[in-house]
Amino acid sequence: MRQSVAIADSGFSRFNSLMFRVESTARSKSDLSGPKRACLLLASFLFALIGCDARIEQFEPNRVFTLALAKSRSIPTEPASEDVSQSLEVLFGTPNEPQWPEQLLAEEGTEDLVDVERLRRAAGPVSSGKDGTHRGLFREHCVVCHALEGSGAGPASQFQDPYPRDFRHGVFKWKRTVRGAKPTKQDLRDLLTRGVPGTGMPSFALLSPDDLDALVDYVIYLSVRGETERRLLVGAVDELDYGDTVPEDDFRIRYPADSEGAGLIEDTVVRVAGQWDAAESRLVEVPEPPDLDAEEMAASIERGKKFFHGQIANCVGCHGASGNGAVVILDYDDWTKDYTTRLGLTPSDREAMQPFRDVGALRPRPIKPRNLQKGVFRGGGGGPDLYCRITQGIAGTPMPAVSVVDQANGKGLTAAQIWDLVHYVQSLGRE
Amino acid sequence: MTGQQSTETAASPPARGLHRLVVLALCLVWPLIWVGGLVTTYDAGMAVPDWPGTYGYNLFLYPYKTWLLGPFDLFIEHGHRLLGAVVGIVAIAIVVVAYLRDPRRWVFFLSLGLLAAVIFQGCLGGMRVVLGDRTLAMVHGCVGPAFFALCAVTAVVTSRMWWREPSEEDAKARPIGYPLVGLIASLLAISYVQLVLGAQIRHVQPTTPPSQFTMTVAQHVMTALLLWVLSLLASWRLWRCGDLTLSRPGLVLVGLVTLQTVLGVATWVVNYGWPGFVGQVPSSSGYLIQAKGFVDSIIVTAHVAVGSLILAVSTMLVARILRVRGRRRQAQGVHDDVLATSNESLSPSAALSH
Numbered sequence: 001m002r003q004s005v006a007i008a009d010s011g012f013s014r015f016n017s018l019m020f021r022v023e024s025t026a027r028s029k030s031d032l033s034g035p036k037r038a039c040l041l042l043a044s045f046l047f048a049l050i051g052c053d054a055r056i057e058q059f060e061p062n063r064v065f066t067l068a069l070a071k072s073r074s075i076p077t078e079p080a081s082e083d084v085s086q087s088l089e090v091l092f093g094t095p096n097e098p099q100w101p102e103q104l105l106a107e108e109g110t111e112d113l114v115d116v117e118r119l120r121r122a123a124g125p126v127s128s129g130k131d132g133t134h135r136g137l138f139r140e141h142c143v144v145c146h147a148l149e150g151s152g153a154g155p156a157s158q159f160q161d162p163y164p165r166d167f168r169h170g171v172f173k174w175k176r177t178v179r180g181a182k183p184t185k186q187d188l189r190d191l192l193t194r195g196v197p198g199t200g201m202p203s204f205a206l207l208s209p210d211d212l213d214a215l216v217d218y219v220i221y222l223s224v225r226g227e228t229e230r231r232l233l234v235g236a237v238d239e240l241d242y243g244d245t246v247p248e249d250d251f252r253i254r255y256p257a258d259s260e261g262a263g264l265i266e267d268t269v270v271r272v273a274g275q276w277d278a279a280e281s282r283l284v285e286v287p288e289p290p291d292l293d294a295e296e297m298a299a300s301i302e303r304g305k306k307f308f309h310g311q312i313a314n315c316v317g318c319h320g321a322s323g324n325g326a327v328v329i330l331d332y333d334d335w336t337k338d339y340t341t342r343l344g345l346t347p348s349d350r351e352a353m354q355p356f357r358d359v360g361a362l363r364p365r366p367i368k369p370r371n372l373q374k375g376v377f378r379g380g381g382g383g384p385d386l387y388c389r390i391t392q393g394i395a396g397t398p399m400p401a402v403s404v405v406d407q408a409n410g411k412g413l414t415a416a417q418i419w420d421l422v423h424y425v426q427s428l429g430r431e
Numbered sequence: 432m433t434g435q436q437s438t439e440t441a442a443s444p445p446a447r448g449l450h451r452l453v454v455l456a457l458c459l460v461w462p463l464i465w466v467g468g469l470v471t472t473y474d475a476g477m478a479v480p481d482w483p484g485t486y487g488y489n490l491f492l493y494p495y496k497t498w499l500l501g502p503f504d505l506f507i508e509h510g511h512r513l514l515g516a517v518v519g520i521v522a523i524a525i526v527v528v529a530y531l532r533d534p535r536r537w538v539f540f541l542s543l544g545l546l547a548a549v550i551f552q553g554c555l556g557g558m559r560v561v562l563g564d565r566t567l568a569m570v571h572g573c574v575g576p577a578f579f580a581l582c583a584v585t586a587v588v589t590s591r592m593w594w595r596e597p598s599e600e601d602a603k604a605r606p607i608g609y610p611l612v613g614l615i616a617s618l619l620a621i622s623y624v625q626l627v628l629g630a631q632i633r634h635v636q637p638t639t640p641p642s643q644f645t646m647t648v649a650q651h652v653m654t655a656l657l658l659w660v661l662s663l664l665a666s667w668r669l670w671r672c673g674d675l676t677l678s679r680p681g682l683v684l685v686g687l688v689t690l691q692t693v694l695g696v697a698t699w700v701v702n703y704g705w706p707g708f709v710g711q712v713p714s715s716s717g718y719l720i721q722a723k724g725f726v727d728s729i730i731v732t733a734h735v736a737v738g739s740l741i742l743a744v745s746t747m748l749v750a751r752i753l754r755v756r757g758r759r760r761q762a763q764g765v766h767d768d769v770l771a772t773s774n775e776s777l778s779p780s781a782a783l784s785h
Contacts, residue, residue: 053566054638125563127477130486132502140474141722143637155635155644156703195719200704202720362641376717 056095056125059149061085062168062229063359068339073237079246080236083253084229087265090255092225095148098123100221101269108270110277113224114217122218137211138218145200150222152335153360160200163362166335167219168226170272171396174379179392179401181282182223182275188216196378224272231268239264284392286384287415289422297423304424307417312410313390313402315421318369323428325371334396336364367397375429386422446532449525450589456521456545457586457743460579461736463518466511467575468735471633472728475504476568482557485509490516515553522546525585533589541585548578569634573627576739580619580746587750592676601762604673607752611672614665615752618684619745621661625654626738633735655692658741662688669748674755680748687741694734701727 070077093099098119105111126136147154150167175183195203236242240251252261308315320326340347347364393401403412485493529542559567628651662684669681
């Protein structure tokens with residue numbers, strides 16, 4: 001009974017807000033003539049009968065991580081989550097009205113990391129202007145997979161393998177920076193243009209350069225916001241005594257305020273944004289590829305083959321003989337490990353996973369080492385790309401880095417030897 | 432009218448012009464659905480933020496150069512509106528001609544219904560724009576094909592086929608039973624359900640939970656298989672009816688559903704890539720989705736347009752089979768059930784006699 005009242009009530013308020021919207025649109029176009037107004041009114045009644053869009057007013061809190069944290073610390077994390085969400089909204093705004101904590105970042109000079117105008121263009125509902133520019137780009141192009149928060153659990157995510165990226169970890173695979181660093185803006189631009197073949201991630205090469213810039217900024221925005229959320233949750237529980245209850249005022253996560261809590265917020269935002277800002281300076285140094293004629297190339301490939309199957313690089317352990325991908329490693333990527341193995345849970349244990357699934361986690365799927373004989377490279381198949389892949393590994397995945405050494409020893413490979421490996425890997429796809 | 436003696440010759444319908452107008456409407460509505468589909472595919476629905484005008488201009492007075500030479504979004508959105516308005520005008524003409532020429536009152540009411548549907552659909556489109564609402568866009572996308580189907584019904588009842596008198600052949604022909612009528616009617620119902628499911632996938636909300644989306648997709652796929660089996664069955668049964676006005680559309684339907692299945696798979700792939708479980712398809716492991724690719728957009732939009740064509744053909748079949756059934760029963764002197772009597776009262780000689 002109570003439920004039905006509630007439903008009727010929400011229906012009524014929806015209708016009211018609708019009529020308000022209709023009226024205000026009508027008012028804003030002052031020259032509405034009688035018939036037009038009648039049309040609008042008629043249509044609005046129809047509209048009230050049919051229903052309308054789910055309203056999007058806030059970012060969802062990161063429930064999966066809130067739960068994972070609760071399990072790992074054996075402590076309730078809901079109070080922390082609530083406070084963190086509120087502060088995030090003050091700092092970063094909402095899906096319709098994004099904000100960027102410029103003032104806060106100005107102290108470190110990282111406020112220009114993203115452009116607020118671009119964020120506004122990428123956020124909000126889809127529309128387009130008289131000159132053909134689109135707004136609401138993220139919802140037009142990305143949200144079905146990556147979801148509003150960038151959690152990677154969008155409506156179509158269950159069909160993807162690998163799952164769409166969860167931006168909130170701040171970890172990205174396909175980039176030219178060192179493993180632990182953020183990608184550069186250029187990396188993200190290249191990624192959007194190139195797409196990720198063999199996965200659901202499309203190429204957006206046909207979008208205008210302005211659109212791409214706006215999307216890149218928006219990805220960074222979502223990532224900074226999401227990583228700040230994660231770090232603040234950890235900070236709240238580990239440093240500020242959040243638990244069953246909230247701590248005293250000075251330690252509460254509140255912004256703006258002159259307190260320990262606010263200090264933690266500032267430090268966290270500055271730190272995360274700083275890492276993005278520093279990406280340019282953390283590019284992998286890729287030495288000039290050796291200039292080889294056909295014969296030398298064949299020899300290089302032959303040497304590469306030895307390293308591939310050898311002790312130091314041991315690529316064969318995961319990628320199989322000649323990279324045929326026939327090895328089963330039963331491992332998971334870091335985004336999945338975050339709520340499974342790191343908590344001591346078995347990803348294939350349905351019962352253990354259920355609480356996480358209930359708050360929106362996707363069903364864990366093992367990561368598969370690539371069958372290199374197909375010649376498909378998700379992060380680009382060029383020499384420098386593969387040089388980065390091999391010397392850094394792939395961030396967020398089990399694929400390890402091979403260390404680069406000056407003198408050949410038993411622990412790593414020299415730059416020239418890495419190039420041999422690159423040539424061998426490239427040759428596999430051509431066969 | 433002395434149709435009774437000349438059972439062989441087809442009586443000519445009293446309003447040929449009306450039928451031609453309805454066919455004209457059909458020929459306009461299908462492209463209209465195409466353009467409407469393109470508007471959604473290109474997310475151009477909000478390219479013209481006001482309504483019923485276009486950037487303050489009256490719909491028909493919007494400078495055609497700005498329209499034709501402007502951005503693609505504006506081109507298709509304004510074009511969609513113009514074409515819609517033309518269909519509206521044709522609908523008005525249909526009402527007028529039906530009133531003046533067609534002796535059947537219910538045909539006049541049907542034509543009024545047609546006009547009401549266009550206006551409703553136009554308002555829905557307008558509200559979708561004024562309120563920038565995706566759910567409304569979805570409803571607008573579902574009403575369009577329904578209107579198309581209504582046009583198909585009107586076309587059948589104004590066609591020559593409808594006016595043909597019962598003949599010797601009808602007297603000898605195999606009677607059409609409820610099961611077959613039911614089969615065709617379920618085909619109609621299911622193809623509409625399928626269309627609505629498709630619209631839900633296409634107009635997915637940003638906040639739809641993945642499990643719900645997956646469920647909708649699964650239903651859409653299963654319904655597709657069901658439709659395919661049903662259409663094969665229907666086509667086989669219709670073939671045995673020995674009436675070209677039924678067997679031909681039956682075959683067309685099978686062809687369309689098959690085409691639609693292929694288009695559906697293609698639509699999925701160009702939007703979401705090959706699903707994991709078809710890893711064996713050659714080159715699927717390197718497949719790269721191209722967002723907003725031209726060919727891709729055409730495939731997706733074709734899937735939408737063929738869906739409404741299937742709906743229209745099955746609607747046409749329902750109307751025709753009821754008619755043929757009634758005629759055969761009449762010729763065979765069976766009057767005992769509701770369908771036959773209702774068909775009786777629709778019969779041209781009955782209509783013309785008052």
